[in-house]
Amino acid sequence: MSANILLSKPGKTANGTVNLTGSKSECNRALVIEALSNGKVKVQNVSDAADAVTLSKVLSYKLQVAGDTEEPTTHNTQLTTVNIGPAGTAMRFLTAYYTLQPEEVILTGSARMKQRPIGILVDALRELGAEIDYVENEGFPPIHIKGNLEQKTNSVSIKGSISSQYITALLLIAAKLPQGLDLHIDGDLTSRPYVEMTLAMLEQAGIKHNWEGNVISIAHQEFKETALPVEPDWSAASYWFSIAALADEAELFLTGLTAYSLQGDSVITEIMANFGITSQFKDGGVLLKKEAKPISKKLFDLKKCPDLAQTVIVVCAALGHEATFTGLETLKIKETDRVAALQNELAKMGVKLIEDNETYTLDCGGKFIPERMFIKTYDDHRMAMAFAPLALLIPELEIEDAQVVEKSYPAFWTDLEKVGFKVEAP
Template sequence: MKHNIILTKQGQSARGTIQLTGSKSECNRALVIEALSTGKVKVENISDAADTVTLAGILRGNEEIGAESVIGEFQNTQRDTRTPHLINIGPAGTAMRFLTAYYAIGNEEVVLTGSERMKQRPIGVLVDALRSLGAFIEYEENEGYPPIILKGNFQQQTRNITIKGNISSQYITALLLIAAKLPLGLELHIEGELTSRPYVEMTLAMLNQAGIGHTWTENVISIEHQNFAETSLHVEPDWSAASYWYAIAALSDEAELFLPGLTSYSLQGDSVITEIMANFGITSVFKDGGVYLTKEPKPLARKIFDMKECPDLAQTVIVVCAALGHNATFTGLETLKIKETDRVLALQTELAKIGVKLIEKGQVYKLDCSEKQIPQRMFVSTYDDHRMAMAFAPLAIVIPGLEIEDADVVEKSYPAFWTDLQKVGFTVQEKAES
C-alpha cells in the first residue's frame, strides 16, 4: 500500500530549527571502513536513512555476514560457507556498489541482488575492474547488471586498474575503500575528466582519518597495502538533506532557518549548495555550531549551473528555477539517467505539469519557462525516487494543493522529512492509495 500525501503551506515565510540526520554519503563509507578495519574504526552519528540502515545491518552481522569474510584475517566458521549467502539490498545503489567490492576480496560465496530497478542499474564497469584485480564474479541474470555471484577465493593479479572518470564516482570509491586491504595495494588510473570529484575526495579524506594514506598525482591515485588505525569517524549531518531547506528558503518571501551541526569545511560535495543558493538570495552564516539561512530579495544573475560535481542537487535546483521562472541552463546531468530512476526523464515529465520544459541538447539542458503556469493543484509522481519527492515538495509554497505520490519513499535518505516540514508551517495530510 502506497501512502500519498497532500502538502499545503500557509503563509510565505519559513522559520525554525531543523536537526538533520547524518550524511548518508559519509556514513556508508564509514561503515565499510569500520568493517574492513575489523574493529579498529568506530562510527559515530550513524544516519537513520534506510539505505544506511540496510548497509549497517549487513556489515555489522545482522545478516549473518560481516567483516570476518574479508581477506582472511578471520574465517567465518559459524555456518557452511559452501552455500552462497543471498543478500538483498533492495533499492540501495550505494550499498550495491560498495558491497560488490567488499565481498569481491573475501573468502565466501555471496549473491548480491536488489529491487527490480536495481537490476536495471549497471554494475559492469566495477565488476570488470574487480575481475582484473583477481576477483571471481559472475552475473546471475543479465550481463552487466545485478544480481551478481561473488565466488570468493580472491587472489590479486595486478595493482593497476584503469577506469573512466565520467562514470559514477561510487565505482571509484568502492575500489578505493578496499585498496589498503589488497596485498599489492592499488594504483587507480582515471581516464578522462573525473565526474563528482568531491565524492572521491571525501572517500580519501575519510580513509586518511582511519590511517590510510594515498598519493594522487595527475590522474593516478595510489594506495599501498597498509593497516587501519584505531579511531572514530564522526558523521556530519547531511548536506544533501540541507538542500531541500535551501529550496524552501528560495521559494519563500522570508526565511530564517537554522541547521545545527553543519560546517563550512565539510567533506561533502553537496555543501556547494551554499554557493548555488546565494544566487537566489539565500545567505549562509556559520555560527553557534551550525548554519543560519536567511532570504533577501535578489535578481538571479547566474544562468548556467554545472552539476557535474554535485548531481544529487540537480533536481532541487532545477525545480527551484522552474518555480521562479528562470530559464537557466544545466550541465553535468549525465549520471542522473542511471540513478533510482531516469531522473532527467522524471524531471521533464513532472515539470511539464507546470508548463516548464527541460530541453536536452547533447550534454546541455535548458529550462524553458515561457509557458509556466502555477496550478491550484498538482500531482507529483515520484518514480520510487526519494529525491523526486523532496525536490518537488517545496512547490507547496506556491501551489495550494500539492499531492506527493508514495511519501514513504523519503525513508531512503531522510525519514523525518515530512515531520520536519510540519515544524516550519507545512500541513501534511495523508491519503491512502492502493
C-alpha cells in the same frame, strides 16, 4: 507513511530549526571502512537513512565474525543471497567488499536495481583477480561473487565519467589488497568531491594515498584504531535552501553543519546565494536567510554535485528562471532516469527541460501555477523532496509514495510540519 500525501503551506514564510540526519554518503563509506578494519574503526552518528540502515545490517554479521582479529575466524562456504533493495551505494560498495571475504554471495536488489549498470566496476574487479558472474543480465545485478580474491595486478583503469561510486568502491578495498592499488581514472572525473571525501575518510582511518594526475595510489597498509564521526547530510540540507528560495521570507537554522565539510553538496551554499539565500555559520549550525536579490546566474555546472540537480532545477523552474545546466550525465542511471522524471513533472506546470546533447535548458515561457498538482516520484527519494518546496506556491501539492524519502531522510515530512507545512492524507 507509504501512501500519498497532500502538502500545503499556509503563508509563504519559513522559520524554524531543523536537526538533520547523518550524511548517507559519509555513513556508507564509514560503515565499509569499519567492517574492513575488523573493528579498529568505530562509526559515530550512524545515519538513519534507509540505505545506511540496510548496509549496516548487511555488514554487522561480518563485524561479529571478525572481532578484533585481522582475518575472519569463520569461513562460511555456503552460498548466501544478500538483497539490498534499492540501495545503490550499498550495491557498488558491497560488490567490491565481498571479493575480499571468505564466502560466496549472490548480491541482488530491487527491480530498478537490476536495471542499474554495474559492469564497469565488475570489469575492474575481475582484472584485479575477482571471480564475479552475472546471474541474469550481462552488466547488471544480480551478481555471483566468489570471495578470497587472489590479486593478479595492482593497476586497473576505470572511466571517471560514469559514477564516482565505482571509484570509491575500489579505493575502499585498496589497502586490504596484498599489492595495493594504482587506480587510473580515464577521462573527466564526475563528482570529484565524493572521491575526495572517500580519500579523506580513509586518511582519518590511517590509510595514506598518493594522487598524481589521473592516478590514485594506495599501498597495502593497516587501518588504525580511530572513530569516524558522520556529519549531518548536506544533500538533505539542500531542500531547506530550496524552501528558503521559494519563500517570501525565511529564517531557518540547520544544526550540526559546518563551513568545512567533506561533502561536495555543501556547495549548495554558493549555488543558493544566487537566489538571495545567505548562509551564516554560527552556534553549531548554519542560519539561512532570504534576501531580495535579482537572479542573474544563467549557467549551472552540476558535474561535481549531481545530487543537487533536481533541487536546483525545480527552484529555477518555480521562479521562472530560464537557466542552463551541465554535468547531468549520471542522472539517467540513478534511482530513476532523473532527466525524464524532471521533464515529466515540470511539464505539469508548463515548464520544459530541453536536452541538447549534454546541455539542458529550462523553457519557462508556458509556466503557470496550478491550484493542485500531483507529483509522481518514480521510486526516487530526491524527486519527492525536490518538488515538496513547491507547496509554498501551489495550494495543494499531492506527492506520490511519501515513504520513498526513507532512503535518505526519513524525518523529512515531520520536519516540514515543524516549520509550518501541513502534511495530510489526500
